[in-house]
Amino acid sequence: MTTEAHRQDIDSTGSNGTRVLGIAALIAMAALALFGLVLSPADANQGEVVRILYVHVPSATVAYIGCFLTTIGSAVYLWRRSRWWELVAYASAEIATVFTSIVLVTGMIWGRPTWGVYWVWDARLTSTAMLLLLLLGYLAVRRLPADHEVRTRRAAIVGLLLVPNVIIVRQSVQWWRTLHQKPTLLANGVGAKIEGLMLFSLFVGFIAIGLVFAWLLIHRFRLAWLEDQLDEAGLDVAIAERRAEGAAS
Amino acid sequence: MLRDALLIAGKDLRLELRSRVALNQVLPFALLVLVLFAFALDPDRGLLARATPGLYWVAVLFSALLALQRSLSVESADGNRDALRLSGLDPAGIFLGKVLAVATQLAVLEVLLGVGVAVLYTTRITGWVLLAVTCVVATASIAAAGTLFGVVAAGLRVRETLLPLLLLPVLAPVLIGATRAFEAALAGSPSEGWPWVGLMGVFASLYIVAGVFGFGPLLEES
Incomplete structure (x- = not known):
């Protein structure tokens, strides 16, 4: 009976809350x-290219939020041994990777008609x-073919240093580029005055991308949680099977 | 803690003195990289001279990867990791000791590589103070971050490929900073180089602190 109820539970990672979301x-x-x-x-x-920014800018914001969650989750895990936070860190790192890729790709598509090139060694581009x-380094450690404890502990150290690293990299790249040229390229892009419908569209973009981020994050977290449970349950099942074999022979 | 650090550093350096792996393999590799750069960039067109600081630090970074792999493989063989854990030494001391040993080897390598650059690329060396201080903070940064991430990657089948992936993006600020500082020193305007030294100082402190506190949990596991 309990296993049946359990099976019902793990049929999907959705719930009424996430369906509404x-x-x-x-x-x-x-x-x-x-x-x-x-x-x-x-x-x-x-011109028309500006429309990409309604996706680009919010994606960058949620990517940064994901990074912060990874560092916070890793810190709490190391401090309190909280599995819940470890999974938050892992799930947000994955989602942040997705959104960082979206930022880079949309940025390049936007840059080609605007600047005439896909890539410039601008401070923001380089640090992104x-x-x-x-992030890929963190995920590589988190997915190591090793013990659960080894993976999570080591990934947490990498995750803890994620935000400090990003800050130092940003600072260094900023100095590096500003020594040669002022970062004017983006000044007439994002920083320029936006008003009216354009501002409102950007606002809608923030809401839409924010909701997608939250939805993905919750589902990814639940999936990671179930994987975790499966790992443990799998071990118990295997032990029980071996015991049954031993009893039978 | 400091006594433990000196003990571990002494052990590693004694190992190096007797086995001469860094001297006989890592140093020739670093010089080889310098020669390869000369092949890739035509030395006659002045490209090599302009890129010298960057090439120097890329060569140091690649050699540092080898030195770090060596420093960590020493600990992973024959259950040495368990032995270290059982030795009762302070984990922070072990970390600082490993950092000190790697940094010492890198410092020797940097001096010899510097001679190599001066001879092969005919660089006129100026701004000695800035060059020396840059070397000190950059070496501390590379050794501290390298040892910390090295232990993250240690003892795994994938460690040779994992360490560069983890370490090189993290060391990007050090490469940028050390290169700019060297450029400033060689161009005769050292005042432009000092902010970079400060940035690398922050980096080195961050990683030394992270290593002192993070090394214990990393050693405990498994």
Whole structure:
């Protein structure tokens, strides 16, 4: 009976709460498509390309939030041995990796018509690329083919240093580039005055991407939690089987 | 803690003195990298001279990877990790000792590599103070971050490939900083180099602190 109820439980990682969240995310994405692609005007300088930024900027924000969650989760895990926080760190690192990739790809697509090149060695671009590499390093450690304890403990050390690393990398890259040229490239992009419908579209973008981030994060966390349980249960089942074999012979 | 650190550093350096792995393999590798750069970049067009500081530090970084792998493989053979844990030495002391030993080897390597650069790339060396201080903080940064991430990767089948992936992005600020500081020193305007030395100082302190506190949990596991 209990196993049946258990099986019901693990049929999906959804719950009523996440279903509502998921529907809200879908509606917000539809609204973002409407405002971003149809209702908002083209930019005076950038033309139609500006529409990419309604996805690009919010993605960068949630990617940073994911990094912070990874560092906080790793710190709490090391401090309190809290498995829950360890899984939060792992799940947010994965989602942050996805959004960092989205930031880089949309940024390059935006940069080609705006600057004429896919890539410039601008401080922001370079530090975002380094952020992606640091996240990949964390994930590589977290997915090591080793004991659970070894993986989580070592990944937590890497995760703890993630945000300090990002800050130092950012600082160094900023100095490095500003010694040669002022970071004016983005000044007429994101930093420029935006108002009216464009500002509102960006706002919708923040809500839509934020909801998608939360939805993905919750599901990824639940999946990681179930994987964790499965690891343990799998061991128990194997032990029970061997014992049964021993009793039979 | 300091006594333990000196003990571990002494042990590692004695191992090196007797086995001469760094001297006979890592140093020739570093010089080989210098020669390879000359092949890749035409030395006659002045490219090599302009890129000298960067090439020097890339060569140091790659050699440091080898030196670190060596320093960690010494501990992973024959259950040495357990022996270290049972020895009763302070984990922070073990960390500082490993850092000290790696840093000493890297310092020797940097001096010899510097001679190599001066001879092979005909670099005129100026700004000695800045060069020396840069070497000290950069070496401390590389050794501290390298030892910490080295232990993260240690004892695993994938450690040879994992360590560069973890370490090189983290060391990017050190490469940038050390290269700019060297450029400033060689260009005769040392005042531009000192902020970089400060940044690397922050980096080195961060990793020494992280290692002192994080080494215990890393050694305990498994």
